[in-house]
Amino acid sequence: MEIRLTLNGKKLAADVAADELLIDFLRAHGCLSVKRGCESSNCGLCTVLMDEKPVLSCSVLAARANGKSVYTLEGLQAEAEDFVGFIADQGAEQCGFCNPGFVMNTIALLRENPDPTDDEIRAFLAGNLCRCSGYEGQLRGIRAYLDSRKEARNG
Amino acid sequence: MLSIKNYVRAQSLDEAYALCQKKSSAVLGGMLWLKMQRGGVDTAIDLSDLGLDKIEETESEYRLGAMVTLRELEKHPGLDALTQGAMAESVRHIVGVQFRNLATVGGSVFGRFGFSDVLTMLLSLEARVALHGAGIMSLEDFAASGIRRDILTHVIIPKTPRKCVYLSQRNISTDFPVLTCALSRSDEGVLCAVGARPGRAVCLRGDVAKLADGLVFGSNTRASADYRREICRVLIRRGLERLEG
Ligand SMILES: Cc1cc2nc3c(=O)[nH]c(=O)nc-3n(C[C@H](O)[C@H](O)[C@H](O)COP(=O)(O)OP(=O)(O)OC[C@H]3O[C@@H](n4cnc5c(N)ncnc54)[C@H](O)[C@@H]3O)c2cc1C
Ligand code: FES
Ligand code: FES
Numbered sequence: 001m002e003i004r005l006t007l008n009g010k011k012l013a014a015d016v017a018a019d020e021l022l023i024d025f026l027r028a029h030g031c032l033s034v035k036r037g038c039e040s041s042n043c044g045l046c047t048v049l050m051d052e053k054p055v056l057s058c059s060v061l062a063a064r065a066n067g068k069s070v071y072t073l074e075g076l077q078a079e080a081e082d083f084v085g086f087i088a089d090q091g092a093e094q095c096g097f098c099n100p101g102f103v104m105n106t107i108a109l110l111r112e113n114p115d116p117t118d119d120e121i122r123a124f125l126a127g128n129l130c131r132c133s134g135y136e137g138q139l140r141g142i143r144a145y146l147d148s149r150k151e152a153r154n155g
Numbered sequence: 156m157l158s159i160k161n162y163v164r165a166q167s168l169d170e171a172y173a174l175c176q177k178k179s180s181a182v183l184g185g186m187l188w189l190k191m192q193r194g195g196v197d198t199a200i201d202l203s204d205l206g207l208d209k210i211e212e213t214e215s216e217y218r219l220g221a222m223v224t225l226r227e228l229e230k231h232p233g234l235d236a237l238t239q240g241a242m243a244e245s246v247r248h249i250v251g252v253q254f255r256n257l258a259t260v261g262g263s264v265f266g267r268f269g270f271s272d273v274l275t276m277l278l279s280l281e282a283r284v285a286l287h288g289a290g291i292m293s294l295e296d297f298a299a300s301g302i303r304r305d306i307l308t309h310v311i312i313p314k315t316p317r318k319c320v321y322l323s324q325r326n327i328s329t330d331f332p333v334l335t336c337a338l339s340r341s342d343e344g345v346l347c348a349v350g351a352r353p354g355r356a357v358c359l360r361g362d363v364a365k366l367a368d369g370l371v372f373g374s375n376t377r378a379s380a381d382y383r384r385e386i387c388r389v390l391i392r393r394g395l396e397r398l399e400g
Contacts, residue, residue: 001162055256127251127253
């Protein structure tokens, strides 16, 4: 069946199978930042934004993206660049495999809640599993970014 | 992995209902649970075009469309006020935000999963369900029924003033619960729903602490029956204290 969607800001029409998953569709269309981890809706590695909301692309049929706008990290590089350096500075990335999903969900968090508390950050990112880092470095990185943004704003 | 031969966006509830009478078809909610099933589906029935993605409010009730997501339940100011935050508490441990943006009220309730936080919470609010074929019935009756080939269209929550508390126990955050417990107190008295025993949630009314001792608990990989019984006592005691407070 044919679907029409907007992928990273560009209109696209494509044929998909009835059971094709969004993750496979996106990877086949060059979005290799979208990673397959558990494929059982548990790890958050495959997070993309669909109509602005973060969702697990391993658990959505490509057919359901019809008429929607989908963003992957490939389309949000500039927004991600703002804070990924702060996360790297904390040594919060080791193998880095979880990073694209984590960055996508952090973008969703900061769009919804630009000034989250540590508990709000933890709650929003609870569905992003990382097998290497222990999460504290990621939290410190986001906190450092938010603090620096506040400082810049206050002059 | 689930294989699907045909994907149909139903254009009416009658169409969806007719399609779902076939054994080889499946109604799609968020598809998170369905996806874990092995085997094949001939026709996957998508309800996305039927306007079931809204939370409607009348003078006496909230009507949750089947395609409303768990994240929408969590963020809804009216449900938050009605339950004093208990609704959000009941879903906030379920995997993650991205998951809750997909998982639906319809799939969560129709599945009648033993471990369900959602079912436990909704039972404590004396919710009703609207089914396209079987009509409207109490969630309690639906949960105990074996109804299969139907379309759940809405879950209806009465705006009865209540004090609400939701408590669950997990071995680790975002895992399935080993016990769920929702208490509410209205003019009619205290109602307590206990789930993840690991059997389906059931309702207790009256002297709920005493009645809970008579519940049947079971063991699985997450917890033993004895552990669940002890946890149930503790959660009910804490819940009753918070209802008093
Ligand atoms: C990894 C994982 C962890 C989970 N952890 C928890 C947890 O901790 N607590 C908790 O409460 N829940 C948990 N769940 C369950 C989850 O919250 C949802 O309840 C579940 O995924 C079903 O919702 P869904 O929208 O995905 O439904 P689906 O998977 O799409 O559907 C479930 C069933 O309901 C049928 N169905 C769906 N919608 C309708 C409808 N409108 N009418 C009739 N039939 C319908 C489907 O055909 C299917 O049989 C978990 C699920 C997974 C996969
Ligand atoms: S690959 Fe999608 S949640 Fe793990
Ligand atoms: S850095 Fe390796 S999984 Fe997160």
